[in-house]
Amino acid sequence: MDRKRVQTVMDWGIPSKMADFRSFLGLANYYRRSLKQAISSQSVLKLPQFDKPFEVQVDASDRALGGVLVQDKHPVAFESRKLKDAELRYSTHEKEMTAVIYCLEAWRHYLLGTKFTIVTDNVANTYFKTQQKLSPKQAHWQEFLGEFDFEWVHQPGKHNDVADALSRKLVEEYVAP
Secondary structure: OOHHHOHHHHOOOOOOOHHHHHHHHHHHHHOHHHHHHHHOOOOOOOOOOOOOOEEEEEEEOOOEEEEEEEEOOEEEEEEEEEOOOOHHHOOHHHHHHHHHHHHHHHOHHHHOOOEEEEEEOOHHHHHHHHOOOOOHHHHHHHHHHOOOEEEEEEOOHHHOHHHHHHHHHHHHHHOOO
């Protein structure tokens, strides 16, 4: 790709005035129809490189969960789904853990045998490996997680944009007004 053709957009700074923000929003709005295809194209989704670490970013909302598998700040895969009826009654911690389990099951073939990081906005999950008293469901989760070599990282929700967007998108899609 000829870098000169996209340099103006690449050099676009962070808007500091409302007029600058509106201008950028106008540009983004114009291309909104092609954004889905662009985000899911091969030039955006990277093939995994098993000599580099993975990062699993997850989030759960009241009605859905989502995650993104990342390597070198580039997405490798996306996952999301609405919560099942029983899962709707889970606590926030359990919904977040359900998102972790769901994403690890989906990306197992990438993650087994590699060291990776799980990024969550739920601080309770970061202590899950060392939790002593477990419900049967939590014991099952801990047994499943034992197959993987990973570290937990807590990141506030406002910095977990992609996974948060995936979990919220489905709320709009599945919840009737």
